[in-house]
Amino acid sequence: MSYPYNQGPYSGQPGYPPPPQGYPQPGYPQPGFAQPGYPQGGSYPSAPQPGFQPPPYGNDPYGNQGETLPFNNITHGYGAYTGDDPEEVKGFDFTDQSIRRGFIRKVYSILMVQLLITMGFIALFCYHDATKRFVQSTPSLFIVALVVMIVAMITLACCGEVRRKAPINYIMLFIFTIAEGFLLGVSASTYKRDEVLMAVGITAAVCLALTLFAFQTKYDFTMMGGILLVATIILLVFGIVAIFVHNKIVQLVYASLGALIFSIYLIYDTQMMMGGKHKYSISPEEYVFAALNLYLDIINIFMYILAIIGHSRD
Numbered sequence: 001m002s003y004p005y006n007q008g009p010y011s012g013q014p015g016y017p018p019p020p021q022g023y024p025q026p027g028y029p030q031p032g033f034a035q036p037g038y039p040q041g042g043s044y045p046s047a048p049q050p051g052f053q054p055p056p057y058g059n060d061p062y063g064n065q066g067e068t069l070p071f072n073n074i075t076h077g078y079g080a081y082t083g084d085d086p087e088e089v090k091g092f093d094f095t096d097q098s099i100r101r102g103f104i105r106k107v108y109s110i111l112m113v114q115l116l117i118t119m120g121f122i123a124l125f126c127y128h129d130a131t132k133r134f135v136q137s138t139p140s141l142f143i144v145a146l147v148v149m150i151v152a153m154i155t156l157a158c159c160g161e162v163r164r165k166a167p168i169n170y171i172m173l174f175i176f177t178i179a180e181g182f183l184l185g186v187s188a189s190t191y192k193r194d195e196v197l198m199a200v201g202i203t204a205a206v207c208l209a210l211t212l213f214a215f216q217t218k219y220d221f222t223m224m225g226g227i228l229l230v231a232t233i234i235l236l237v238f239g240i241v242a243i244f245v246h247n248k249i250v251q252l253v254y255a256s257l258g259a260l261i262f263s264i265y266l267i268y269d270t271q272m273m274m275g276g277k278h279k280y281s282i283s284p285e286e287y288v289f290a291a292l293n294l295y296l297d298i299i300n301i302f303m304y305i306l307a308i309i310g311h312s313r314d
Contacts, residue, residue: 099284100274100275100284102284103273103284103287103290104273104274106287107273107287107290107291107294108291110173110287110288110291111291111294111295111298113177114173114177114291114295115295115298117177117178117181118177118180118181118184118185118299119200120181121181121182121184121185122181122184122185122188122196122200124185125185125186125188125189126185126188126189126193126196127193132189135182135185135186135189136186136189136190141182141186142182142183142186145179145182145183145186146179146183148175148176148179149176149179149180149183152172152173152175152176152179153176153292155172156169156172156173156176156288156289156292157289157292163286163288163289163292164285164286164288169288170288173288173291173292176292177295180295180299184299184302184303187303188306191306191309191310192313195306195309195310195313196306198309199302199305199306199309200302202305202309203298203301203302203305206263206301206305207266207298207301210263210266210267210270211266211270213267214266214267214270214271214274215270215274217267220271221264221267221268221271222268222271222272222280222281223280224264224268225268225280228261228264228265228268231261231264232261235254235257235258235261238254238257239254239258242254248311251307251311252308252311252312255304255305255307255308255311256304256308258300258303258304258307259301259304259305259308262297262300262301262304263301265293265297265300266294266297266298266301269290269293269294269297270294272290272293273290273293273294
């Protein structure tokens with residue numbers, strides 16, 4: 001038995017349903033879901049009948065032909081998510097100017113809150129004598145704050161699900177900021193008040209200049225991650241040596257190297273946050289991690305500048 005429509009590779013197969021009477025001949029406009037191997041015609045049912053062999057590309061809801069890739073159990077055609085960029089998993093495209101600007105605003109908003117909390121601790125411990133004497137006479141508080149700070153920092157740095165999921169990421173960052181602010185306030189209280197104010201002013205000027213430089217420069221500092229890691233290891237070894245060598249020159253050189261390295265780190269982390277023309281960038285979901293990096297850079301610059309001022313006056 002022959003059918004009026006005998007085009008395509010599936011005609012005449014066992015179980016293939018016969019077309020209805022008056023089925024359109026070739027040349028009839030193709031339906032929206034036409035794929036290679038589907039019979040032509042708009043009146044044919046959209047779902048294959050029993051025994052119908054599926055076409056080689058499957059059912060593409062977008063009507064595309066080509067290589068199909070799985071994404072949330074849906075197949076897409078050319079130009080779809082390739083799996084190479086992890087940011088696209090959440091629907092982000094960091095090259096979008098609006099997404100990047102929103103990400104930068106969120107990071108700097110969090111950073112400003114962290115710095116305000118830290119400056120509050122420093123001002124309290126430096127200008128309130130009763131609090132200053134209490135914290136300096138109770139070293140156990142310093143140890144507890146140090147342990148809390150280390151645990152919170154490791155959790156935020158190593159546990160991706162914690163730092164990406166709200167509100168736990170804000171809670172952990174708040175705990176870290178409180179502990180770090182307490183430690184910094186205790187450390188700053190051992191210096192004179194004018195030295196602390198001078199260090200705060202110099203740090204603010206340096207960080208502002210470095211941030212503007214990172215936004216405007218054509219040099220890509222995001223490729224310097226390996227060099228900065230080596231420099232940090234050298235600084236760590238130098239710091240261990242400086243603990244046992246009580247020499248003013250050694251202390252000044254160590255503090256100067258630390259300020260220089262973390263100034264470069266500030267440019268590096270700023271460009272990582274910016275993305276765009278730079279080779280490497282941070283995902284838009286990592287706003288807490290980006291704020292944490294910038295905060296640590298600024299805090300380390302402040303402490304090393306304070307050490308330089310203190311040792312130069314001692």
